[in-house]
Amino acid sequence: MRAFSQLLDALVYTRSRLAKLKLIGDYLQRTPDPDRGYALAALTGTLDIPHVKGAVIRALASERVDPLLLRMSHNYVGDLAETVSLLWPAPDGELDDGTITISAAVERLRGASRSDAPAVLAAMLDHLDASGRFALLKLATGELRVGINARNAKQAFADAFEVDVEAVEEVWHGLKPPYLELFAWGEGRGEQPTARDVPVFRPFMLAHPLEDAELELDAYAAEWKWDGVRLQIVHAGGETRLYSRTGDDVTRSFPEVAESFAIPGVLDGELLVRGAGQGLDEHSGSAASFNALQQRLGRKVVSQKTRDEFPAFVRLYDLLFDGAEDLRGLPWSERRARLEAFMGRLDPERFDLSALIEAEDFAALAEIRAGARDAAIEGMMLKRRDAPYVSGRRGGLWYKWKRDPLTADCVVMYAQRGSGKRSSFYSDFTFGCWAEDGELLPVGKAYMGFTDEELKWLDRFVRRHTVNRFGPVREVEKSLVFEVAFDSIHLSKRHRSGLAMRFPRIARIRKDKPAHEADRIETLLGMVT
Ligand SMILES: Nc1ncnc2c1ncn2[C@@H]1O[C@H](COP(=O)(O)OP(=O)(O)OP(=O)(O)O)[C@@H](O)[C@H]1O
Numbered sequence: 001m002r003a004f005s006q007l008l009d010a011l012v013y014t015r016s017r018l019a020k021l022k023l024i025g026d027y028l029q030r031t032p033d034p035d036r037g038y039a040l041a042a043l044t045g046t047l048d049i050p051h052v053k054g055a056v057i058r059a060l061a062s063e064r065v066d067p068l069l070l071r072m073s074h075n076y077v078g079d080l081a082e083t084v085s086l087l088w089p090a091p092d093g094e095l096d097d098g099t100i101t102i103s104a105a106v107e108r109l110r111g112a113s114r115s116d117a118p119a120v121l122a123a124m125l126d127h128l129d130a131s132g133r134f135a136l137l138k139l140a141t142g143e144l145r146v147g148i149n150a151r152n153a154k155q156a157f158a159d160a161f162e163v164d165v166e167a168v169e170e171v172w173h174g175l176k177p178p179y180l181e182l183f184a185w186g187e188g189r190g191e192q193p194t195a196r197d198v199p200v201f202r203p204f205m206l207a208h209p210l211e212d213a214e215l216e217l218d219a220y221a222a223e224w225k226w227d228g229v230r231l232q233i234v235h236a237g238g239e240t241r242l243y244s245r246t247g248d249d250v251t252r253s254f255p256e257v258a259e260s261f262a263i264p265g266v267l268d269g270e271l272l273v274r275g276a277g278q279g280l281d282e283h284s285g286s287a288a289s290f291n292a293l294q295q296r297l298g299r300k301v302v303s304q305k306t307r308d309e310f311p312a313f314v315r316l317y318d319l320l321f322d323g324a325e326d327l328r329g330l331p332w333s334e335r336r337a338r339l340e341a342f343m344g345r346l347d348p349e350r351f352d353l354s355a356l357i358e359a360e361d362f363a364a365l366a367e368i369r370a371g372a373r374d375a376a377i378e379g380m381m382l383k384r385r386d387a388p389y390v391s392g393r394r395g396g397l398w399y400k401w402k403r404d405p406l407t408a409d410c411v412v413m414y415a416q417r418g419s420g421k422r423s424s425f426y427s428d429f430t431f432g433c434w435a436e437d438g439e440l441l442p443v444g445k446a447y448m449g450f451t452d453e454e455l456k457w458l459d460r461f462v463r464r465h466t467v468n469r470f471g472p473v474r475e476v477e478k479s480l481v482f483e484v485a486f487d488s489i490h491l492s493k494r495h496r497s498g499l500a501m502r503f504p505r506i507a508r509i510r511k512d513k514p515a516h517e518a519d520r521i522e523t524l525l526g527m528v529t
Pocket residue numbers: 205206207208223224225226227228229230245270317354381400513
């Protein structure tokens with residue numbers, strides 16, 4: 001447990017993403033199986049320990065610590081594992097001599113019944129020092145909050161063992177902790193694990209922003225850029241799973257979509273919500289604006305009422321697998337023809353096709369784009385007709401051509417309480433973009449007209465992810481992305497980033513975007529007027 005707790009400590013205090021990946025990689029290389037596999041599971045959020053939730057830990061701690069002190073400290077510290085690990089009375093017996101390994105802890109907790117789990121946890125806490133307790137509680141709750149998402153952890157594994165991260169993604173959802181086959185493959189002791197007949201995630205193809213260039217429409221096809229969220233729908237081995245842009249399993253969030261796809265294959269498209277009266281025109285069928293979709297995002301379990309009020313559907317734009325046949329090597333035009341043929345097998349209530357936009361030439365296309373007024377459209381996508389489906393962003397294959405280019409995806413860095421009605425909420429934010437050396441530099445400060453629900457969510461996020469305090473200002477873990485809109489951007493000597501935004505406002509919380517994919521200072525420099 002000691003090495004794992006040292007890793008967590010080091011991750012909290014390390015800012016650079018690359019340095020964090022290196023720390024994890026080193027740990028995975030020098031830690032034996034199965035401990036490292038459980039650690040990887042904790043880092044990727046796949047470790048399931050059924051009976052230890054926050055409420056259990058709070059109840060347990062209240063037996064040992066004055067409940068009022070516990071509540072106040074928790075409120076101040078923000079993190080339950082940290083609070084309890086610090087307040088837990090020092091053990092009067094022997095400290096752990098190394099027998100409470102990660103795997104021992106996981107096995108003991110998993111083996112315990114609901115009624116026994118608190119006592120099993122307490123017995124281990126009684127034999128660990130504060131940092132061991134911290135690591136155990138983090139492991140048990142699965143909420144690490146060390147600025148590492150699943151994708152980063154897989155990247156760290158891939159870097160450490162010199163394998164391709166996309167190859168890890170391709171099999172990941174077919175594997176289970178403690179990932180013995182994965183480490184065996186990484187160390188050259190075994191074959192690459194296969195994912196036959198399990199619904200695994202296939203890494204998404206992404207786009208580049210279209211800057212001044214004009215494209216030849218013989219070589220590129222145009223589609224609308226729908227203002228929803230990316231979704232991959234996979235059916236294999238009799239099971240359907242939905243994956244988000246980051247490869248997270250979001251099946252439970254959109255049950256009506258999962259329930260209506262039972263043909264072996266992999267689909268790629270944009271998740272939208274049917275809109276009664278909103279955003280209707282000939283381009284968008286019946287998709288509502290992103291605001292309606294927001295009601296469905298970030299929920300793990302969805303009530304029937306929400307399903308009825310905001311029914312989800314997917315506008316498809318690619319077909320990756322037809323049955324077991326991998327179509328990704330085919331040119332876009334052939335995949336498109338296969339997708340069109342596939343549509344007839346799908347439930348029209350839940351799936352429709354992203355239409356192609358016909359235009360005589362690029363100028364005519366630009367005119368169509370300028371004339372589009374629809375809440376569910378964010379611009380256009382241009383796709384090279386002969387391009388295979390490749391993961392990530394590759395030059396020249398897919399372009400996004402947004403309608404309102406003055407937005408940037410920025411990472412939240414600091415938060416402060418608001419004023420007036422918001423004075424008890426952390427609602428004013430400073431956000432930044434990535435500099436070339438991988439450091440995050442502040443580019444602006446803003447708040448937005450959040451809904452009450454969003455305000456509460458953000459306030460909770462800040463309290464739970466605080467890494468530092470400067471008077472009234474809290475520095476937060478660099479994991480949340482905001483889409484920021486602004487009127488213009490200028491060079492400025494007053495800021496370390498060298499940039500100043502005019503009238504920045506937070507347009508959207510991007511829970512679907514990993515922080516390291518937020519915009520770079522360089523991109524913002526390209527928008528300077
Ligand atoms: N017709 C379409 N074809 C492909 N992608 C589309 C389409 N309509 C909407 N999209 C969305 O546009 C995104 C393309 O931009 P990119 O690949 O850079 O992802 P992103 O970083 O999430 O983009 P953004 O933040 O600009 O939406 C896709 O990820 C997808 O969610």
